[in-house]
Amino acid sequence: MVFVVAGLLLNVTPGPDVLYIASCSMRQGWKSGAVAALGISAGCFIHITAAAFGLSALLMASATSFAVLKICGAAYLIYVGVSLMVQRPATAASPAAVPARLRKVFLQGFLTNALNPKVALFFLAFVPQFINSGATEKAAAFLFLGAVFNFNSMLWNLLVAWSAAQASGKLRNSGAAAWMNRCIGGLFVALGIKLAFAKSA
Template structure:
């Protein structure tokens, strides 16, 4: 009815693509490792919300503007790169907070983690172009409901991504329990994650359309 072809192949391909490491996975792992599963879940939900932006933008044809306009692509990628770097800087220069009995790395509010995850994904033009290139391969060109088919496939992709993201958050949170007992090690892992965010930001800034 919707003109969706090879749904099983789309699901399998989507799962494989979600598993591949990138800025989103790094953000989930870093937040989960430093603040536990709730923080990783907030990051995952933020990233998933950002993915909705790309799904509906591509379905409405807005992502085609990024594919055809060098100026639009450059503006979005620079904004996205600057935002990634803005996340990286405080992580790189984070410090251990000392209380009367315990030393910990200062936590980040869950609302802020959600917002950062959302903007990290929503401001990445590469994600928009990915949906524009990947999803139409599974839609019949003769379908009268291409936009609806695109949204359905996007929702399936995002659902699989959320399942994987929460699994990643859970495993990262549990694996980091021993690490949390050493605040100095946690601090340097946070700085390392910040350095990687900076790398992704610079890489995005110099990426080609």
């Protein structure tokens, strides 16, 4: 129970994942935000699996590896931010274009999470606190707790997607949509710059 409550409190903290989900919902509606949430959850499973089997610990122990992942993640966030800043507000897409657009949303959500070394550091620091030091199957326990955290996180992210879509329904069809894109893009660029200067510990 303590693990679930602590995880939920951490989930509500704003970050690149929540910002990306909100931006998709605000620009393209609830379905886009939900797909973004699923992509982020998929990226989170990469970190959970890597941490459970010790791969994340090896990565974080190497300053070079951490720096490479950090720069890739920062560059990607800045790329997404700049793309949003220069993008025109979305118009009604043709039925044939919707699947392709949603695939892109899913992939971007996946990469936003998977390329963030801070997520790997989080799982290495947070989850082991809830695993008995004498447990014989620590990897299995880590995977289970990680799955619980990710499931709860997805529920929260879906709520964020729905709330953002409801709050911005009118903006998507007004001149304010372009400014909304620029503001969200600017936040992504700022987060990318912040990540670029982040330290491993």
